[in-house]
Amino acid sequence: MNISVIIPVYNASEFLEKAVDSALPFEEVKEIVLIEDQSTDDSLEICRKLVFKDPRIKLYQHPDKGNHGAGATRNLGLEKAGCEFISFLDADDHYLPNRFDAEREIFKDQKIEGVFGAIGVEYLSEKGRKEFQDKFKNVSLTTVNFPAEGEEVLKGLLGLTSKVFGTFFHLNTLTIRKTALVKSNLRFNENLRVHQDSDFIIKLAYHCYLKSGIIDKAIAIRGVHDNNRITKIIRYSPQYNQRQFLLWKSLYEWADANPLPPDGKRKIYLTYKSFDLSLKTGFNKYFCTFLEVIKNPQILKTQYRFTYLNR
Incomplete structure (x- = not known):
């Protein structure tokens, strides 16, 4: 396997190096694609320093050097990624050592176009912990409830299975063949400033043949801090x-x-x-x-x- 890890970067100076360092140890990771989205902190300077740390780390910005949001930033990453497989990592999150364990075996089946797994939580601030737990209670593992592949993944994400599948898996746990994205001409909806990932995942489950990987323990960690957008919006507000x-x-x-x-x-x-x-x-x-x-x-x-x- 050869994998491009796409990391959209916006105001993540405090966490970015840890994210990059978590992807470097994997032999399969042939490049780490940093797409900087006009941060207002010193994220760009950190990106420039990271490029000299390892030749696999590459830095890009939008042609106008402007801020275009997560959807457009990930799309630019897809355009620049040169490897056979694509994975994603948010700049305030990190991979665990078992991140690609399932992929090494599952992708031997050429029918499988994408693999996904479970993500855990690390509390990086007390305020972040309180906001996250107030919204999600004591859920420490975002995952699906049973193994699935093919059409059952789409049905599960839409709540159409007889058992509750779970309505989401995190983008950080997805690995996809680039040819599958090219075949379906699938990209992130740049008009969605939030929820582009949910939109992309549901469409992906229809257009591509996905299979669950490690779903009973985390393969990546979501960093929960004071500025997570996911915890700021009150449900049904x-x-x-x-x-x-x-x-x-x-x-x-x-x-x-x-x-x-x-x-x-x-x-x-x-x-x-x-x-x-x-x-x-x-x-x-x-x-x-x-x-x-x-x-x-x-x-x-x-x-x-x-x-x-x-x-």
Whole structure:
């Protein structure tokens, strides 16, 4: 295997070197692609110093040296990456020594185009710990609940399996064949300033043949600190609903253009419309409407005269 590790860099000076150092020991990692996104701290200077640390470390910026967000930054990384396999690492996170253990075996099967695993948590500040635990309780491992591959991964991510699969795996735990991304012309949605990773993962699960790897223990660690965006938004607040609406709108438009299974299209459509209604009617009405929609999906079709469900 030969792997390009893509690290988007924005205001991560405190953590960046640890992230890079965690990827260097792997023989399979042939290059580490740093994409600096106009940080306001000294991240760029640290990137420049890291380039001299190891010839595998490469530094790029956007052509205009501007700030374009995580989606565009990862896309630039995909453009610059030259290896057969792609993996991702956030600049405030790090890999564990078992990061590619599953990949070494699973990718011997040429049918497999992507492998994903579990991510753990490291608390880097007391404020970060409190915010994270307030939102996610005592969840210390982000993972899926049972092994899966192929179509079952997409169904699991959309909540369409008979058992609860888990609705997310972290981008830091994904390794994908570059040819699979080229084949499907898949990139991150640059219009999403947040949730580009969730959008990308669901689309990836449809376009590519994914298989779970190590899901019972962490293969990477998410650094939780004072400035994590994931902990700042209160669930079902207007800001949360707005961001979820944009995510599911992106997925709805994509699903409308692709021959997804009918139950997958339906789930995406109903979730998109539930957040659409939440923004139009407010939280209390949204919550009641959402419950009614889940019980009876025909409500949307009848009340708003949508025809999407019959496509």
